[in-house]
Amino acid sequence: MTTTTNSPGRAAMTGVEGISKSFGETRALAGEGSRVARNLVRGGERVVLAARDQSNAGSLAAGLGELASSAAVADAVAQADTVVFAVWPAAGKELISRLSQALAGKVVIDPSDPVGPDGHGGLARTLPEGGSAASVVAKLLPAGARYVKASGTAGAGEPGSAARPESGGHAEKKA
Numbered sequence: 001m002t003t004t005t006n007s008p009g010r011a012a013m014t015g016v017e018g019i020s021k022s023f024g025e026t027r028a029l030a031g032e033g034s035r036v037a038r039n040l041v042r043g044g045e046r047v048v049l050a051a052r053d054q055s056n057a058g059s060l061a062a063g064l065g066e067l068a069s070s071a072a073v074a075d076a077v078a079q080a081d082t083v084v085f086a087v088w089p090a091a092g093k094e095l096i097s098r099l100s101q102a103l104a105g106k107v108v109i110d111p112s113d114p115v116g117p118d119g120h121g122g123l124a125r126t127l128p129e130g131g132s133a134a135s136v137v138a139k140l141l142p143a144g145a146r147y148v149k150a151s152g153t154a155g156a157g158e159p160g161s162a163a164r165p166e167s168g169g170h171a172e173k174k175a
Contacts, residue, residue, distance in 0.1 A: 028080035030073050030095060031087035034060055036111075041067045050076035074099060082107040084150075088116050089126055089133055096140045104144040110137045111150040 029037050030050045037047050041064045049057040050073040057070040070076075077083055077099050085092045089112045096103065112133045118124035127133065134149040141147055 026080045027082045027084060028071075028076035029084045029086055030076065031085060031091065036084055036086060037061075037064060037068060041065065048076040048079050074102065077102045077106070080106065082109060084109040084111065086111060088112070089114060089136070090116060092137060093140060096137065100140075100142045104142045107146045107148060108137075108141055109148045109150050110134065112137065 026046045026048060027040055028048045028050060031052075037049055037060065040047050044067070046067050047061075047064070047069075049061045049068060049070045051057040054070065054072065061068040061070040071079065073095065083103065083106050085095060085108065087095065092110065092112055096108075110133065114125055114127040114131060114133045114136075115123040116126045127136070134147075137149075138147045
């Protein structure tokens with residue numbers, strides 16, 4: 001994981017541990033960030049979950065315990081020091097545009113890949129060849145936001161299960 005910044009003089013940082021310990025205590029996760037939320041809570045981190053369907057975010061938060069809560073997206077961002085947009089790139093662009101002022105001074109983690117649904121059950125590249133999701137998202141953020149590009153896993157399924165055959169996972173693509 002690498003980081004860039006819209007603020008001069010900020011050092012580059014690698015690793016989730018450095019982000020977690022350096023930038024605050026509450027993380028907002030917008031979208032389908034259930035794996036991220038589970039891992040953060042397991043590590044003792046407080047998370048605020050937000051999704052288009054607020055009842056799904058509330059159910060996930062309830063299942064994660066006292067370190068997790070849910071809120072509307074704008075409220076989750078307002079409460080958080082770090083924001084993870086676990087959404088498709090088009091939704092991320094819309095959210096960043098709508099929440100721009102609230103993102104100033106926050107760490108914004110972007111796990112997006114330049115892909116989206118292709119209308120046939122698969123994924124298709126959404127940016128011209130050579131374009132990157134990172135370049136698009138970083139330009140949208142307000143001054144003072146600190147941008148971190150994370151590795152996306154679009155279409156990867158449950159990565160840990162593929163590496164652990166004893167969990168019933170396998171590397172083949174499911175039909």
